[in-house]
Amino acid sequence: MTGAKALIHALEKEGVDVVFGLPGGANLPIYDALVGANLRHILVRHEQSAAHMADGYARIKRKSGVCFATSGPGATNLITGIATAYADSIPMVAVTGQVPLAMIGKDAFQETDIIGVANPCTKYAFQPKVATEIPEMVKKAFYIAESGRPGPVLVDIPKDVQQATAEMKFPDLIKVRGYSPIVDADLSEVGKAVELILKAERPIIMAGGGVILSGAFAELQALAELLMIPVVTTFKGKGAFPENHPLAMGPIGMHGHPEANKIIIEADCIIAIGARFSDRSVGRFDEFGKGMSIIHMDIDPAEIGKNKSVDVAIVGDVKSSLRTLVKLLGKKVVKRDADNPWLKRRKEIIQYYQETIKDYAREITAKKSLKKLRELLPANAIATTEVGQCQMWASLHFDVISPGTFFSSTGLGTMGFGFPASIGAKAARPDVPVVDIAGDGSFNMTENSLAVSVLEKLPVIVFLMNNYMLGMVAQWQRTFYNRRYSGVHQHQCPDYVKIAEAYGAQGIRAQSMAELEKAIKTALKSDVATVIDIPIDPDEDVYPFVAPGTSLKDMITGA
Amino acid sequence: MSANGWYIVSALVENKPGVLFRVTNLFRARSFNIESITVGTTEQQDLSRMTITTNSDQRTLDQLVKQLRKLIDVVDVKVLDLDKSVYRELALIKMKAIDPTTRSEILNYANIFRGNIIDIGKETITVEITGTPDKIDAFKNLVEQYGIAQLARTGVSALPRGTEL
Numbered sequence: 001m002t003g004a005k006a007l008i009h010a011l012e013k014e015g016v017d018v019v020f021g022l023p024g025g026a027n028l029p030i031y032d033a034l035v036g037a038n039l040r041h042i043l044v045r046h047e048q049s050a051a052h053m054a055d056g057y058a059r060i061k062r063k064s065g066v067c068f069a070t071s072g073p074g075a076t077n078l079i080t081g082i083a084t085a086y087a088d089s090i091p092m093v094a095v096t097g098q099v100p101l102a103m104i105g106k107d108a109f110q111e112t113d114i115i116g117v118a119n120p121c122t123k124y125a126f127q128p129k130v131a132t133e134i135p136e137m138v139k140k141a142f143y144i145a146e147s148g149r150p151g152p153v154l155v156d157i158p159k160d161v162q163q164a165t166a167e168m169k170f171p172d173l174i175k176v177r178g179y180s181p182i183v184d185a186d187l188s189e190v191g192k193a194v195e196l197i198l199k200a201e202r203p204i205i206m207a208g209g210g211v212i213l214s215g216a217f218a219e220l221q222a223l224a225e226l227l228m229i230p231v232v233t234t235f236k237g238k239g240a241f242p243e244n245h246p247l248a249m250g251p252i253g254m255h256g257h258p259e260a261n262k263i264i265i266e267a268d269c270i271i272a273i274g275a276r277f278s279d280r281s282v283g284r285f286d287e288f289g290k291g292m293s294i295i296h297m298d299i300d301p302a303e304i305g306k307n308k309s310v311d312v313a314i315v316g317d318v319k320s321s322l323r324t325l326v327k328l329l330g331k332k333v334v335k336r337d338a339d340n341p342w343l344k345r346r347k348e349i350i351q352y353y354q355e356t357i358k359d360y361a362r363e364i365t366a367k368k369s370l371k372k373l374r375e376l377l378p379a380n381a382i383a384t385t386e387v388g389q390c391q392m393w394a395s396l397h398f399d400v401i402s403p404g405t406f407f408s409s410t411g412l413g414t415m416g417f418g419f420p421a422s423i424g425a426k427a428a429r430p431d432v433p434v435v436d437i438a439g440d441g442s443f444n445m446t447e448n449s450l451a452v453s454v455l456e457k458l459p460v461i462v463f464l465m466n467n468y469m470l471g472m473v474a475q476w477q478r479t480f481y482n483r484r485y486s487g488v489h490q491h492q493c494p495d496y497v498k499i500a501e502a503y504g505a506q507g508i509r510a511q512s513m514a515e516l517e518k519a520i521k522t523a524l525k526s527d528v529a530t531v532i533d534i535p536i537d538p539d540e541d542v543y544p545f546v547a548p549g550t551s552l553k554d555m556i557t558g559a
Numbered sequence: 560m561s562a563n564g565w566y567i568v569s570a571l572v573e574n575k576p577g578v579l580f581r582v583t584n585l586f587r588a589r590s591f592n593i594e595s596i597t598v599g600t601t602e603q604q605d606l607s608r609m610t611i612t613t614n615s616d617q618r619t620l621d622q623l624v625k626q627l628r629k630l631i632d633v634v635d636v637k638v639l640d641l642d643k644s645v646y647r648e649l650a651l652i653k654m655k656a657i658d659p660t661t662r663s664e665i666l667n668y669a670n671i672f673r674g675n676i677i678d679i680g681k682e683t684i685t686v687e688i689t690g691t692p693d694k695i696d697a698f699k700n701l702v703e704q705y706g707i708a709q710l711a712r713t714g715v716s717a718l719p720r721g722t723e724l
């Protein structure tokens with residue numbers, strides 16, 4: 001068997017059913033081995049999108065997405081997608097071709113030291129030197145990518161190693177010395193957490209991306225309902241908890257829900273679950289949680305104390321730690337009733353913002369469009385987002401009802417992520433509608449994936465809130481640079497309806513709420529991708545806003 | 560933030576290409592301040608020992624250790640207790656020494672510091688000196704007056720004392 005065949009067989013053994021990629025000189029043997037393989041190969045129009053598709057696929061399946069690229073420019077094109085997955089702890093196995101072993105270090109044609117380039121944004125990288133190493137390396141790549149705190153792993157295979165023939169052994173069990181992720185929590189730490197929670201008068205849950213990565217939705221809900229306390233999330237944790245639940249408060253942070261930002265600073269104990277205290281969620285590290293006790297549950301020991309010193313740290317998979325916590329608490333907790341002072345305060349806060357925040361007055365606004373979208377989509381529909389104002393409006397106005405159905409590039413904030421990721425998600429879950437909540441600038445970056453959506457029959461909906469503006473940057477220029485616009489206008493170019501049509505997709509312009517409703521309904525019935533172009537006002541700002549370097553209490557609501 | 564202290568971090572790592580790159584790239588990416596780093600083989604053929612010295616506050620040290628442990632190729636990491644460890648550095652110091660008084664003074668100092676003269680030329684003397692970094696600093700400060708032509712230090716190697724592992 002050749003090295004290339006061994007790769008494909010090893011992928012099949014891992015249960016991979018789809019790979020996203022694009023061929024070139026250095027991975028020709030791999031593409032040849034794909035012929036007749038038991039795998040679906042989805043040909044992309046740009047390798048960055050292959051990585052984002054693999055990422056979107058991985059977020060839905062909660063196992064590694066796989067992408068292929070050739071050496072040199074193919075491999076470097078993957079990097080943005082790999083870095084995006086790394087920042088959001090998404091499991092991925094990226095397979096690149098490399099120049100033949102003897103050519104490495106000779107500045108050969110299309111030679112890039114991709115392991116060096118990818119080092120800061122991969123969990124690990126392999127380069128087999130002989131073909132017989134391939135099966136074991138692939139097995140290890142999947143194990144490392146998916147276990148512990150997930151992340152992307154690179155397998156860089158020199159062309160002659162792909163071509164070499166050898167007798168292959170496919171191991172079922174592997175061990176990686178020096179790598180042993182912690183799964184089960186230390187009971188004594190959980191005990192300390194129980195005491196802190198019981199002592200607190202105003203405890204609050206702050207659920208992060210780790211809950212979604214772990215799939216610990218039922219466990220989180222059990223804890224919230226046992227304690228009967230408010231639940232805020234980070235933006236990455238959006239949808240870890242149903243946002244129509246009576247305890248839900250939505251995401252905190254720079255563009256958090258105002259009620260979430262308000263209530264968390266009134267709490268006396270924060271239970272942070274699978275969240276890494278990013279500057280975007282908590283503002284200034286020294287101000288956040290001042291005078292409160294903090295319990296931090298995370299699988300990565302290096303996250304403990306990195307940005308924030310905490311009182312109790314529970315290291316382990318939150319699914320398992322939450323079960324233990326709920327079990328220990330259940331024996332001791334006296335259930336709060338629904339009108340206890342803390343939950344009453346929650347209601348007051350929500351009511352206060354409902355009364356004071358005025359809507360932007362226009363026939364068609366981001367908020368109204370997103371509320372309409374939510375109303376017409378089934379609860380189990382999947383939403384991805386692009387980056388910018390569109391993304392923050394999605395955070396504010398699009399409620400996630402079914403946990404784990406909302407995905408965004410949050411850590412890296414990669415424009416162009418949402419659309420290919422939605423195609424990857426659709427490949428993973430063809431039975432539910434998938435929508436990319438998009439801005440024009442972002443969609444522009446990877447819109448050529450329309451070809452993939454059409455040809456591969458993966459019809460998704462691009463919900464394009466079109467201000468013909470790099471809107472988020474324009475907002476900062478309005479706020480911090482006295483409206484001096486620089487490099488943000490898109491000058492009505494291109495026409496997105498025509499773009500859609502050029503690829504054989506459907507393009508609909510919606511200029512009123514009635515047209516929008518019709519467009520969404522048409523899109524939901526369509527068997528090709530639909531771009532709904534929704535012209536919105538370029539001057540609209542996203543509020544609330546917690547300016548960088550300030551703390552949550554300094555939130556500007558814009559009211 | 561607590562005051563800076565001097566720490567020795569001892570790491571067992573896979574003995575294979577690319578590992579040193581991963582470790583130093585981590586230090587650069589996270590702005591960890593490294594004073595010295597040494598790598599060499601151990602009693603086990605497939606493991607190398609890296610000895611890292613750093614001036615850090617407690618919190619940064621804690622992060623450095625945890626981030627090192629996260630690397631797949633790093634098998635074990637310990638912060639050594641200075642009182643329960645032995646640690647040494649080797650330095651080669653080449654001094655300008657032409658006139659006989661200077662020469663005999665240098666020989667004298669080298670003797671006191673248990674250094675070895677490993678090369679004598681018409682105009683220079685090279686001393687090999689082993690000890691804690693403090694001891695090497697002290698010797699260097701003493702002989703600086705004669706003019707140091709070249710100096711090479713290995714960085715610290717260390718092991719726990721006795722039966723400590």
Ligand SMILES: Cc1cc2nc3c(=O)[nH]c(=O)nc-3n(C[C@H](O)[C@H](O)[C@H](O)COP(=O)(O)OP(=O)(O)OC[C@H]3O[C@@H](n4cnc5c(N)ncnc54)[C@H](O)[C@@H]3O)c2cc1C
Pocket residue numbers: 087088089148149150207208209210211213214233234235236237251252253254255256273274275276277278280281282297298299300303316317318319387388391392409410411412413414
């Ligand atoms: C334009 C823009 C604006 C933004 N504004 C905001 C904002 O207002 N508010 C906000 O919160 N964010 C915002 N973000 C996102 C922000 O940059 C961070 O990505 C986000 O806050 C990180 O959230 P997190 O800590 O929950 O998740 P992650 O980054 O996903 O971290 C997850 C944590 O959980 C741990 N973990 C992983 N798996 C498990 C497991 N199985 N068990 C236990 N732990 C696990 C990981 O070790 C990690 O510490 C914004 C991003 C953009 C692009």
Ligand SMILES: Cc1ncc(C[n+]2csc(CCOP(=O)(O)OP(=O)(O)O)c2C)c(N)n1
Pocket residue numbers: 386387388389390391413414415438439440441442443465467469470471472473
């Ligand atoms: C690849 C990339 N380049 C630049 C940025 C910086 N950036 C953040 S938001 C934004 C504007 C996004 O414009 P658009 O997609 O139209 O969304 P809007 O803010 O207008 O809703 C830019 C340029 C980024 N996040 N990603």
Ligand SMILES: [Mg+2]
Pocket residue numbers: 439440441465466467468469470471
């Ligand atoms: Mg825009």
